[in-house]
Amino acid sequence: MKEIELKLKGKIKRLTNKTFKFDSRVGEGWFSAVYFLKTSEIARLHRPNANVTMQFFQKTDDAVLCGTDEAIALVQTFAKNTDELEVMSLKDGDKISAFETVMTISGPYQNFGFLEGMIDGILARRTSVATNVYKVSKAASYSGIQKPIIFMGDRDDHFTQQAGDGYAAYIGGSTAQATHAMNEWWGKEGMGTMPHALIQLFQGDVVEATKAYYKTFPEDELMALVDYNNDVITDSLRVAREFKEKLKAVRVDTSRTMVDQFFCRNQEMLGSFDPRGVSPELIFALRKALDAEGFNHVKIVASGGFNEERILEFEKKNVPVDMYGVGSSLLKINIGFTGDNVLLNGEPQAKAGRKYRPNPRLEKVDL
Numbered sequence: 001m002k003e004i005e006l007k008l009k010g011k012i013k014r015l016t017n018k019t020f021k022f023d024s025r026v027g028e029g030w031f032s033a034v035y036f037l038k039t040s041e042i043a044r045l046h047r048p049n050a051n052v053t054m055q056f057f058q059k060t061d062d063a064v065l066c067g068t069d070e071a072i073a074l075v076q077t078f079a080k081n082t083d084e085l086e087v088m089s090l091k092d093g094d095k096i097s098a099f100e101t102v103m104t105i106s107g108p109y110q111n112f113g114f115l116e117g118m119i120d121g122i123l124a125r126r127t128s129v130a131t132n133v134y135k136v137s138k139a140a141s142y143s144g145i146q147k148p149i150i151f152m153g154d155r156d157d158h159f160t161q162q163a164g165d166g167y168a169a170y171i172g173g174s175t176a177q178a179t180h181a182m183n184e185w186w187g188k189e190g191m192g193t194m195p196h197a198l199i200q201l202f203q204g205d206v207v208e209a210t211k212a213y214y215k216t217f218p219e220d221e222l223m224a225l226v227d228y229n230n231d232v233i234t235d236s237l238r239v240a241r242e243f244k245e246k247l248k249a250v251r252v253d254t255s256r257t258m259v260d261q262f263f264c265r266n267q268e269m270l271g272s273f274d275p276r277g278v279s280p281e282l283i284f285a286l287r288k289a290l291d292a293e294g295f296n297h298v299k300i301v302a303s304g305g306f307n308e309e310r311i312l313e314f315e316k317k318n319v320p321v322d323m324y325g326v327g328s329s330l331l332k333i334n335i336g337f338t339g340d341n342v343l344l345n346g347e348p349q350a351k352a353g354r355k356y357r358p359n360p361r362l363e364k365v366d367l
Contacts, residue, residue: 014091014365015167017073019185027078032114044110053106053343054116055357056123057099060335064134065094065102066168067126071119075105076367079112088362092126093171101359106343116339123337125161126168132330133172135308140324142315148323150176150191152303156328169330193223193251204228206235207242214246223249223301230254231261232282233289240295249299249322252286254278256305278302280319287320301325 023030029037043050068089079085085107096102102123105112133149140147151169154162159181166182176191177183183190194213202209210224222243226235236250254260256277262285263275273281283300290298302314303325311324342356343349350356 014072015069015185017077020070020073022074022077026074026115026118029114031118033117036114036116040110040114043108043113048108048110050109051107051345052109052113052341053104053356054113054339054341055101056103056119056337056339057101057357058096058123058127058335058337059098060131061098062131063096063127063335064130064172065090065096065123065127066092066130066171067123068092068103070126070164071103071122072365072367074115074118074122075112078115079367081108081111082367084108084111085367087365087367089365090359090361091363093130094361096127099357101357101362102337104362109341120337120339124335125333126164126171127337128333128335129165129168129330130172131335132308132332133169133174133326136306136311136324136326136330137173139308139312139315142312143318147321148176149174150178150301150303150323150325151182151330152178152325152327153331154178154182154327156331165331193220194225196225196228196253199225199228207238210239210243214243221248222246223251225253226250227252227254227260229261230258233260233262233286236286236298237289237293237295240290240293240298244295245297247295247298249301250286250290251301251303251325252278252283253302253304253325254282278304278306280314280317283314283319283321299323303327 069092072087072089075087076082085105087105089103137149140149151166151174153165162179162181163184166177167185169177170186178190178192180190194209199206199209202212206224206226206228214222224239224247226232226239229235232252232254240247254277258277259275260282262282263270273279275281283302286300299322300320301323302321306324306326307329314321340350340354342354348356
């Protein structure tokens with residue numbers, strides 16, 4: 001957990017507008033709510049000298065902020081007369097609490113007001129993903145050892161979201177991503193070994209598929225996917241016997257609708273637990289089988305339906321998983337942001353129930 005905290009605190013340099021591939025139509029108001037566009041026009045015609053302060057916040061405690069760099073770049077790129085604006089902001093990776101002000105923008109409303117909804121959306125998505133990953137990483141460190149989290153969210157949302165989601169996952173604590181695009185904003189390459197499709201090409205022969213992989217990518221750390229035949233322990237041992245020290249890990253991705261053949265051969269074990277999918281009992285049995293043949297060096301990667309609660313369950317039981325692959329649960333958008341105008345010409349002016357909440361942690365941003 002300390003490593004994650006240090007990383008969150010250690011991010012100093014902001015991403016710039018060169019990082020983000022914004023659609024040029026943002027400046028035309030194409031992605032802005034129409035009532036923001038109309039209000040901007042009214043402000044331009046009737047209140048051109050009105051200086052407003054807009055503040056942004058969310059309502060969840062123990063969240064990890066992300067999206068500030070992107071939102072600032074949006075303002076830098078598309079706001080009008082940025083020399084008339086002042087932006088104060090926290091940084092990506094900052095821990096935030098409910099109702100804490102994370103950003104303020106001050107200046108003539110018509111210069112930036114039309115970007116309000118987009119900024120809310122950026123902060124909501126990026127902070128949700130970063131917080132989800134942070135909580136999963138926290139669960140995976142329950143034993144005192146931080147186990148790596150592979151972000152495998154490529155199949156759970158539109159591909160255009162991969163770069164931003166991958167960056168948010170990195171901010172939250174993920175150290176590996178499934179695609180190159182997910183690593184685009186933070187400078188690494190995607191990580192991955194074999195899908196079930198590779199094993200299918202070799203008629204379900206995991207050893208032959210792994211041989212082909214090793215011949216083609218000999219510099220990779222060799223990790224075999226071992227649940228294709230729903231016989232995890234048998235196939236793990238077959239691959240381990242073939243590759244010995246070259247095999248670095250096996251990945252178990254058994255569907256939650258399946259019961260591994262190991263339990264069919266050992267039915268006396270059944271009756272006291274749910275044997276479906278990647279169960280703790282299956283991982284315990286796999287570790288025992290690998291160790292019994294001297295393959296203590298082979299790590300176990302578990303994937304398929306993992307979330308914070310399930311990882312915590314595994315960690316409390318000391319299930320010998322070395323790395324978790326997590327996908328869809330990390331992409332749930334569960335944190336929403338609100339932008340409120342709270343000051344008018346330096347004086348309090350806001351809708352009932354809202355007020356200016358100064359935050360000494362905010363830093364001035366150069367536009």
